[in-house]
Amino acid sequence: MKHNRVLLASALAVAATAPRGIVSGVRADGGNATQLVQQLQQAFAMFKDEHTRQLNEIKAGINDPLQAGKVEKINEEIANLQAAIDKTNTQIAAAQMGAVGGRQIKDKEYSDAFQAHMRRGDVQAALNKGVAEDGGYTSPVEWDRTVTDKLVIVSPMRALCSVQSVSGTGYEKLVNKRGTTSGWVGEEDARTETETSKLAKQGYSWGEIYANPSATQQMLDDSEIDIEQWLAGEVDVEFAYQEGKAFVSGDGTKKPRGLLTYAAGGSNLHPLGGIEVVASGAAGAITGDAILNLIYALPETFTGNAKFGMNRNTMLAIRKLKDSDGNYLWQPSLQAGQPSTLGGYAIADIPDMPGVAANALSIAFGDFKRAYKILDRVGVRVLRDPYTKKPYVMFYTTKRVGGGLENPECMKFMRIAAA
Secondary structure, three states: OHHHHHHHHHHHHHHHHHHHHHHHOOOOOOHHHHHHHHHHHHHHHHHHHHHHHHHHHHHOOOOOHHHHHHHHHHHHHHHHHHHHHHHHHHHHHHHHHHOOOOOOOOOHHHHHHHHHOOOOOOOOOEEEOOOHHHEHHHOOOOOOOOOOOOOOOOOOHHHHOEEEEEOOOOOEEEEEEEOOOOOOOOOOOOOOOOOOOEEEEEEOEEEEEEEOOEEEHHHHHHOOOOHHHHHHHHHHHHHHHHHHHHHHHOEOOOOOEOHHHHEOOOOOOEOOEOEOEEEOEOOOOEOHHHHHHHHHHOOHHHOOOOEEEEOHHHHHHHOOOEOOOOOEOEEOOOOOOOOOEEOOEEEEEOOOOOOOOOOOEEEEEEOHHHHEEEEEEEEEEEEEEOOOOOOEEEEEEEEEEEEEEOOHHHEEEEEOOOO
8 A cells, every 4th residue: 555655646746747847858759758658557557446445435335525536636647647648649740750761741731831931810910019919029138039838729630530632622522322232033034123322422611711910020020039930830820720620510611511510410411421429328427338339339340440539528537437347448558659548449639529518529439530531722822911011011821621521430429418
């Protein structure tokens, strides 16, 4: 017990600072990631012990708030460690994509244009040296030459789903609705005509994201930071943020139609129908049996590359779930570069997914690459305009992007409902 308490204290101490202190120093080679994985496994072992003790006390009629608080605290710290590992995995993947001789970035035009210029969504405010909030902060006599960013949580949908560049003004795909029939006959029996498969078209919703920030020419000339590069980074993050939301829940009006909008029971669905929905088994919670029902609702042919998609708060809720043999369905990462798993399948943290609330579609499970397609048209356009609004230089940045469901049979949703 003393050894367990020491391990728990160590794991919690590391977890409390992991997102801030540890991750910032993580190397691309994953040196610290291995330590994080070990600490996560230790913390999860403590979590199982304390959660089992809590369940035993509840069965005995004891409701100890201190024990419940301890379990929740460990659960939260496990989430912090897992988030640190996920961030490290992303950094490792990014380093591998940019390494010499490594894989090339899929959308090179998209990335190059952003790095070369600038971006930011729906920003109309101009930068000038006369007003601190509009840029004056960047040109004092002496100062810390860095900018502290407000956190923006960006969706991983581009990494999860298939992405295709389109050269035309639109994109459609033929869908085979099947329907061919056959029959058994004797040697001399008549061969009547059988049914023939039917085809249908699947369209995709498009939209254009734009940003139009500006700065005075003197601001660009005199600032101690590279204003154009900073604005480019801002637009990069904002575009990714807006895209991620649209790919998950966009309504299809001037933007892509999101994955969640194809749930069975909706309107204007895919020619093959909507995505099947499985109930969570409780009005405001998720049960372990419902997770297994969701896994087995997906046809076996699509399980090879299947993943769970949910936000971090939902992960907190499912970490206590067990199967009929008392085994925890959630398992921590076993090595650096690998995600945590649920029922043996990887979990993707998608911040734009709804949390655990009545009737919410809180969990997606399936082969994301075969289920949803993201479409890019010519990449990012950047127009540097020093004429329209003198003395300001405008950076008008646009990107046309589309998205839609490829195959509803590759994905299943969980709705928070008793049945």
